[in-house]
Amino acid sequence: MCGRAYSLVMAVDQTRRVVRDYLEGHATDVIAEDAAFTMMGSGEVFRGREAIASMLNHFYHGIFEGRFEEGRLLVGDDWAVLEGEVVGELLEPVGGLAPNEGQVRVPLCVVYEVTGEYVAAARVYLDTSRGHGR
Numbered sequence: 001m002c003g004r005a006y007s008l009v010m011a012v013d014q015t016r017r018v019v020r021d022y023l024e025g026h027a028t029d030v031i032a033e034d035a036a037f038t039m040m041g042s043g044e045v046f047r048g049r050e051a052i053a054s055m056l057n058h059f060y061h062g063i064f065e066g067r068f069e070e071g072r073l074l075v076g077d078d079w080a081v082l083e084g085e086v087v088g089e090l091l092e093p094v095g096g097l098a099p100n101e102g103q104v105r106v107p108l109c110v111v112y113e114v115t116g117e118y119v120a121a122a123r124v125y126l127d128t129s130r131g132h133g134r
Contacts, residue, residue: 011077011078012075012076012077014114014116014117015075015076015077015078015079015080015114016073016075016080018030018114018117018118018119019073019075019080019082019112019114019119022112022119023068023070023082026053026056026060028049028052028053028056030117030118030119031049031052031053031118031119032049032115032118032119032120033048033049034047034048034120035047035048035049035052035118035119035120035121035122036120036121036122037052037055037121037122037123037124038121038122038123038124039124039126040123040124040125041095041125041126041128060086060088062091062092063090063091063092063094064086064088064089064090064091064094064104064106065088065089065091066086066087066088066089066104067086067087067088068084068085068086068087068108069084069085069086069087070082070083070084071083071084071085072084078113078114078115079111079112079113079114080111080112080114081109081110081111081112082108082109082110082112083107083108083109084107084108085105085106085107085108086104086105086106086108086126087103087104087105087106088103088104089102089103089104090104090106094106094126094128095126095128095129096128096129097128106126106127106128107126107127108124108125108126108127109124109125109127110122110123110124110125111123111125
């Protein structure tokens with residue numbers, strides 16, 4: 001394998017490892033101190049590791065009482081795209097969805113930018129128009 005191809009494979013492997021480490025319980029130690037997570041539907045931006053950790057906690061245990069079910073993960077040399085669904089009970093209104101007493105499944109897609117050993121940015125697409133009970 002030539003040097004350029006080897007470097008690309010190593011970069012993809014490192015990006016995959018960083019994203020996988022993050023996905024294991026939303027590990028904030030792999031989020032860059034100056035990272036920015038943007039909720040694309042509202043334009044709201046969360047900057048910095050602490051703000052992002054707080055947002056994730058509120059998202060999964062305030063807006064929802066739920067979890068993420070992974071569908072697909074595509075990885076490049078400094079980016080990754082994750083697709084899946086947030087599954088659980090909706091506790092607060094979000095987008096076009098109102099709280100209910102049953103379980104909902106809301107499609108979620110996140111585009112991550114990875115720099116070295118850290119997630120540097122994420123663009124979060126939450127499709128509340130398609131959220132549905134099960």
